[in-house]
Amino acid sequence: MVAGIEKACHRCLSHIAGNAYLISGLLAFLALPLTMAFVGVKTLHDCPIQPMIPLYLLVGGVVGSLKVSLLLYDAAKMRSLLSKSVVIGDDDDDEYPWRQNAHKYHVHVVLSMFLFIWFILGNYWVFSVYVPNFIPPFHRPQDYCRKSLYVFSVFVLALAHSALVLLLCCTICLYICSHVSTRDDYGDN
Template structure:
């Protein structure tokens, strides 16, 4: 009974996180597309939102499609495309961070001529990048923690990470 409760709780959390991610990506795509010319101070910000939204949505769709496939040519092609899209998204995220954070003072008034950016576009891009950076840092920290924990557990059990020529089937020669 307890395993089924944990399993249903895990599935519920994954579904809720999935819905949140989809909402954020669709908002990025739509906000960037609607206000494509509303940020002359840094015209790449709306383009950044459109591209990161579209490529991330495509990557998610391919991931879902890939989970329905058996090991085949299409699965390999889909996995390769997902990896390439994620590498592109990483580079695009870094470029978007440069574009967003390069603006120190933002004028939100459209009557200011060429030195303004639409408030909703800039603030969404700013918080998208800030929260994205926090999430990446948390994932890297948790991953490093898991690797370190694995090494410590192996050391306490007397297991070796790498094969040694001086040992034969786990017994020192």
């Protein structure tokens, strides 16, 4: 039973990693964290009312870029392993070449957990000063935030919320489809 699940996971990972669209999509997605880091660096002192907003963009952009770069490296490594396994054939001792990258699993988990916690903190920092003054008031010159910085931060958070909702919907659909197909395979209603 476990070997069958492992073989199905291997086939699924092989198809995903072997897809050139995945690598193209990851390269395109790399633009967002790089832009976040750039905006964070450029506007580090432009939001005195909540100085953590530019820091949120900077750290999230750097760690996000690292995460996407590791995903790109893993996908490229998987493509080379798959092409090697096609040349060698199925006589290879290691039936599952993706196991060679299994030690990186923990790095991905730690980075993902950090990014999720950083995302929650970013929500707090950005929305705790929802619609701040964009022009420094005369009587309190520290109570403002640069408009382009704040709007970009809200955009990044809205994009992340949309991605989480989409991921949740896809997970629910996969769960429902797996249960429906399992019941039909065994003749249950």
